[in-house]
């Protein structure tokens with residue numbers, strides 16, 4: 654049964670709201686739900702918020718020249734890659750902005766894929782297309798690279814309204830090139846509240862046929878996650894709500910149990926809880942991966958409700 658706001662109104666232990674810390678307590682004074690981390694399996698690296706596109710719905714608020722999160726350099730991430738390897742990490746994953754806008758990104762990806770499988774979120778438009786000659790040699794690295802390309806809707810005009818004219822065709826050109834070279838590719842699409850997922854994905858497959866792209870590409874559908882600093886009014890998650898996920902196994906789909914994300918703040922690299930919460934400093938868990946895994950993560954951010962209710966996850970096997 655869907656969990657409604659009404660169902661989450663606390664029935665016990667209502668405390669004086671202002672006497673409580675908003676990190677640990679809801680507006681109504683109940684204890685918040687939380688996640689204790691398990692072990693680091695996937696390390697995300699936020700390459701920076703600069704992007705060649707300026708989509709109004711972007712959960713990162715990215716656009717050309719944006720510096721909310723500065724660009725990563727290889728020298729920034731190298732020590733964390735080695736710390737993660739020492740902790741048994743299984744995958745390195747990258748998000749932006751558009752990673753290929755960042756000058757050092759191909760070097761970072763080259764370095765990471767010497768050590769573990771990699772996963773890259775990209776719009777597969779000009780920044781990737783211009784660097785094809787640099788990306789191709791990465792196929793020979795010891796570990797595979799999986800690209801997840803954003804293709805919002807199976808409708809060029811609707812996709813291009815927000816991403817800019819010609820973006821749909823460029824992304825398809827990027828997808829076709831990646832697939833033709835032998836890289837693994839999947840698609841990040843946007844979900845419509847009332848959609849029939851099979852119908853939506855069949856429409857994509859028809860377009861792939863027209864473009865000569867093999868059809869069995871996997872899809873991940875995302876709800877609207879809001880822009881940075883926004884609050885969509887989602888219900889707050891209390892400790893009682895978490896009774897729905899009582900065991901370690903049942904909580905395993907929350908990315909904060911097994912991932913961390915590196916985010917550059919000014920000149921320092923900080924470790925955040927997951928890929929969805931870089932706009933709230935309370936999810937900054939420290940300057941090393943080891944210390945970040947000891948922190949209890951309170952489910953305060955409105956995007957935590959997407960994890961709670963829909964199992965939203967940015968992760969994918971490589």
Ligand code: SF4
Pocket residue numbers: 688907908909910926927928929930950952954956957958960961
């Ligand atoms: S957004 Fe999801 S993965 Fe991130 S801290 Fe909240 S519950 Fe955990």
